[in-house]
Each structure stands twice: as C-alpha cells, then as structure tokens.
Amino acid sequence: MSNGTPLTDADRWDWLISLRDTVCEILCPSSSNNYQPPSGVIMTCSALKQKYRDVMRVAAYGHPTVRIHFIYLKAEDDVLMRRVHERKSHYMKSHMVHSQFEALEEPTAEWDTPSSPS
Template sequence: MNAGLSSLNGSAAHQSPNTTQHIWIITGPAGCGKSTVGFRLKEELNVPFIEGDDFHPQSNKDKMANGIPLTDEDRWDWLISLRKAAIDLLSPSEANGYQSPSGVVVACSALKQKYRDVMRIAAYGAPNVQIHFIYLKVDESVLLKRVANRKAHYMKSGMVHSQLQALEEPQGEWDALTVLVDGPPDTVQKKVSELVAAKLAEQGVRV
C-alpha cells in the first residue's frame, strides 16, 4: 500500500456533507489494467469501487464477444448507469450508515472525450464533488498480449484494435491525468498513487 495514501484509511474514509468528494475514473482501452489499478486504489483510499464491465447490458457483452465494436448509442445508457452508480455511492444511505465516503473509484474505458463528458455531469450541481480521470497509456502490443491471456472474458483480443481506433487520448482536459504503463504493476500503481496523493494534497488532505 502506498505510504502517502494509507493514512487516509479509517477516519478519512467518510466525510461530512460539505467536504469535497472525489470520483476517480480509471480509463483506457481493454487490457490497460483499469480493474487492477482501480481495485488497488480503492483499497488504498478505503472507498467503494465500481467495475464498469459489470454495468454493460448483455446485448453489449454479446456484441463484444462476437467481435462487433460498440457504437456511441450502445455506450450511452452504460455510461449513464455508471454515473448514477457513482453518485449513489457518494450519497448518504443505509448501506453506508448515512456517512458519505470520501470518494469512489470507477473502472471505465471512457475512450472518447464525449464519453468523459457524460461522466463529468456527475459533478454538475454538486460543488463538493470533483471528478478525475486517470488514463492508463499502453502500447497496442502489450494490450493484445494481456487480453489474449484473459480467461472467460467477453472482450477478446480482436477488439483491442477497434478500441484504439475509437480512442481519443485526453489532451488538454484539465481533470485528466496520464500514466504511462511501461513497467511492472507495482511501478504503475506507485505512479497512480503518487498522482492521487498530489491531487488530494491540493485539497488540503494530509497524505
């Protein structure tokens, strides 16, 4: 666990209604490591985690399993459901003892800027919510190898190329950070953790 983030466990895991809450969206094409990075970040921050793949309707999963790229129309409802899930988890409820968590981590490809814009709506009308995109940048050859090694997953290696064709890397987007996935998982996680710790420090959160 990253030393800078470990201090957030426990007392900092839940916030008062007026404290800034963060939605950390781990983005990138299939095989970049979104789920692995997202789950480990969730553990470091002691906040809920949303696996974006779980929110795809069966029709989307069937298309991808058959090598058919998703269209914008296929993704709208998926993105909206993810956004709603993130907002719900940040809200006081019986499930969290009516104590809002300090944030939520979401693994979501968000390949295009307009997809990221759909997620950004989560902060509209909620001045205490901030959204951050962490884009995991990785070479196509690495993506193909990783996806090919997956077992019992609907996303096959043939879909990587279509995702890269659709990909619009976040450039000039003020709330997006890029992490080059060019090393072992622990190295990548350390980069992500340091970026997150720096962002929290800007909010006055001690890390």
C-alpha cells in the same frame, strides 16, 4: 462485446449515465435517511472518447461532494494485444483491441486527466 462485436456510441449512453448516476447516489448524503456517504468511490470504465468523459464530468455539476478525476493509462497496442491474448476465458478478443484504438481520443489536453504509461 461478449459476442465479439464492439459497442457503438448508442450502446454506451445508457450505461455511462447509469454509472454516473450510481456514483452520485453513493456520494451524496441524504437527510431523509441520515445516509453518510463514503469519502470517495473508484469507478472504472474505458471512457475512450472525450464525450464519454464529459458524461461523467456532469456528475460534478450540482453535486459539490462529487469530484471527478480520470487517469489515463497509456499503453502501446502490441502490449495490450499481448495482455488480451494471455487472458483465459475472457470476453475481450484481440481484434477488439484494434477497434478500441480506432475509437480512442487521447485526453492529452484535458485538465483533469493525468496520464501514465501502463
């Protein structure tokens, strides 16, 4: 993305799995070293597609201490274009906003994803 090229699904898999595994490591207690996990972790990522969110949901399987919640901050493309344009020295370029909207699968029917206008 830093060179202005949107990521593909193939680019994202290892990154998403790494994020998920890191959260599980942080939230799961360990009897071997008396690690007491924090009560929660906030992790942010775009999770544009349902299959990306499903990768994160897997964290809750087999880990009773892990609960996943998504918050969908909905905004119109012109609002996001303006915000990106106003950023100084940021890797995200305005043409990439369009590609993200093209990839977006809105979580309208997903039970664990409340939405809010941004």
